[in-house]
Amino acid sequence: MARSMEKYLRPEVQTTPFCPGCGHGVLMGSLLRAIDQLGLDMKNTLFVSGIGCAAWIPSPNFAADTLHTLHGRAVAFATGAKAANPELKVIVISGDGDLASIGGNHLIHAARRNLELTVICANNMIYGMTGGQMAPTTPQGHLTATSVTGNPYRPFDLVKLVKGAGAPYVARGAVTRPYELIGYLKKAIASPEFAFVDVLSPCPTQYGRRNKLDSAGAMYERLRGLCQSEAQGACAPEGAEDTLQLGEFND
Amino acid sequence: MPLTTVTNPVKAGSRYLSGNDAAAEGAIAAGCRYYGGYPITPSSEIMEYMSRELVPRGGAFMQMEDEIASISSVVGASWSGAKAMTATSGPGLSLMQECLGYAAFTETPVVLVDVQRAGPCTGQATKVGAGDIMAVKWGSHGDYQVVALSPWSVQEMFSLTVEAFNLAERLRVPAFLLAEEATGHLRERVDLPETLEIYDRDYVPKQPPFGCDQADGIPSMPGFGMGENLLVTGSTHDQWGFRKTEGPAFHDSLVRRLSQKVLSRKAEICRHEGYYLDDAELVVVAYGFTARAALRAVRQARQEGLAVGLLRLITIWPFDDELITRVAEGAKGFLVPEMNLGQVDGLVRSAAGDTPVKSLTQVNGSTISPASIMAALKEMR
Structure with a gap:
């Protein structure tokens, strides 16, 4: 974390809670940079998180x-x-298991209600904190602690899910493209309506080691390959599996 | 002092109300500014009333997607500074249990109205029951305390809702109005006061929000947006909210304080009424709607020359076992009529010493009649 962002952190917090290679630290830094660029008043900002690795991004770190x-x-x-x-400016930041599995009903109803909330999903496609079990976002065929022969189910596309539920602002970013990500986060936070950002973030510890991606570098390379940026066009390459498009998805 | 006398914001004087409407008016009168709920028989009239009345009075109303979301939103609203409540019945109460534990552990003032119906499960959704006595106290995992008040009239649906808010705010605990379908749907005359005693939360800036020096202390209650940089967590925490999930001493002292702050104040919290107790040989211990039938039976028994009295429990949790022990000293027997299979009966037995206790149970979806209680009393003679 850059020194210039330290003013947003509690002085009592000395160490990162994240594993080596985890993408959540990049998301944390990107979120603080978005907040800094917007000049958000932290006294009137509330961060809400659930349970899981991503829930530790704001708590106890943010001042x-x-x-x-x-x-x-x-x-x-x-x-x-x-x-x-x-x-209050209310920003929810939590994981894909938290927001899309056990909390999926709350997510779609909040999108339908269109109350002014910013919801950021740190999406590592796995249950990290509980030991690498299959998530509703785990790609089909991939290996987890509860799918040792490969996930038999299709994953949620959270962008389509939340957009289908009526969210006016929906975007997908990745920690491999932090500058675009900061832009999406800024728009989501500045929105006076419900806004959702799906953020792809690698989990080398639980996801990578089970899927022959046993270094942080290999995980980031895979994530780069997975992502289709807006600049690369709207459609995934012919025959590509597990491709997720980045960008803003608004009418 | 946070206890103040205020002008009753709802129409005072003699009124004709249903119990559920009276509970909703009690909430408005107590200063409730947030309601989050999900429809469920037989409590829905409370939600409908709040949907009409809360927003014009500067509050917020949210119809949530389920009861889990309802109680979660109520906890969030309470930390945003609003006195907050929800209302439900058995199946909804079951869904709320995890977050009830969150509210107890984070010392969040919340009020829950449980209009009990005949369970278990979906049971008889429109019929009366009193089977949630233990569920409100023991339903969430781990050790914690709640307050639960049992109204026997539409008047008390109003006044005990006000008291539930006062106790929730003062003690920083979840407080229940443990009502029953029969009282929720009962219509009768109430006399609403011109003024009310209202407790507003005790906030001292820059004080630790989750701890004090006393083993039974109640910390200052701040809110979001006050510049306190609050850390609210359902994990074991220190007095400033920092997670302390490794230290045994933190967990032990926190769990004990959360219980002690309620149990050490039983003398202030617990209320009851006694009828004909001075020379009573047999004492009926009753609560809620059943106490109405019990009083009628006791009066009839007195006319027939039986030395019978009624001990009406208004506070169910914390349970006033000292009161039972005291009354047991002068009694030859207790009768505990209940619309469940003996949930308060066990509590009375554990405090009654050598005094015999007879349980009269009825779980058929209807109220216990005075004649049933009278017959049970005659059997005990």
Whole structure:
């Protein structure tokens, strides 16, 4: 983390909670840079997270009000906090298991309701903290602690899911493209409506080692290959598997 | 002092209300500014009332996607500074249990109205029951305390809702109005006061929000947006909210304080009413709607020359076992009529010493009649 971002961190926090090679630190830095560039008033900003690795991005690191909730319920807690005090800028940041599996119902209903909330999904396509089990975002055929012969199911495309539920601003970024990511985060935070950013973030510890990507470098290379940027065109290359398009998805 | 006398914001004087509407008016009167809920029989009238009345009074109403979301949003709203509540019935209460533990562990003031119906499971959704006595206290995992008040009239659906808010805010605990379908749907006259005693949360800036020096202390309650940089977490935490999930001493002292802050104040919290207890040989211990039938039976028994009295429990949790022990000293027997298979009966037995306790249970979806209680009393003679 750059020294210039330290003002947003609690002085009591000395170490990163993330594994070597985890992408969540890049997301954390990108989020703080977006906040810095927007000049957001941290006194009136509330960060809400659920349970899992990504929930540790704001809590206890950010020098702001943080609400570290139950598994899956971050969006529901955030809804009450925002409704009771509309002056607050409420930013939910949590993982794909938290937001899209156990908390999937809250996510789609918040998108439908269109209350002003920013929801950031740190999507590593696996349950990291509990030991690498299959997530609703794990690509089909990939190996996890609960799918040792390969995930038999199709993953959620969170962008399509949340957009289908009515969210006015939906974007997908990746920690391998931090400058684009900062741009999406800024637009999402500045939005007066419900905004969702799916952020692809590698998990070498739990995901990589089971899928022959046993170095952080190999994970980042795979993520680069997985992502289709806006500049590369709207469609995945012919025959490409597991391709996810980056960019903003708005009418 | 955070306890103040305020003008009742709802229409005072003599009114004719249903129990559920009276509970909703009690919430408005107590200063409730957030309601998050999900429809469920037989509590839905509370939600419908709040959807109409809360927003015009400067509050917020959210119809959530399920009961898990309801209680979660209520906890979030409470930390945003609003007195907050939800209402539900058995199946919804079951869904709320994990977050009930979160509220207890993070010392979040929240009010839950449970209009009990005949369980278990979906049971008889429109019929009365009182089977949630243990569920409100023991339903979430781990050790914690709640407050639960049991109204026997529409009047108390109002007044005990106000008291539930006062206790929730003062003690920083989840407080239940443990009502029953029969009282929620009962219509009768109430007299609403011109003024009310209201407890607003105690906030001292820059004080630790999760700890104090006393083993039974209640910390200052700040809120979001006050510049406190709050760390609220359901993990074991120190007095500033930092996770302390490795240290045995932190967990031990925190769990003990959360219980002690309620149990050491039982004398202030627990309320009851006694009828004909001075010379009573047999004492009916009753609560909620059943206490109405019990009082009628006791009066009839007195007319027939039986030395019978009624001990009506208003506070169910924390359970006032000292009260039972005290009354047991002068009694030859207790009768505990309940619309469950003996949930308070066990509590009475554990405090009654050598005094015999007879349980009268009924789980058929209807209220216990005075005649049933009278018959049970005659059997005990």
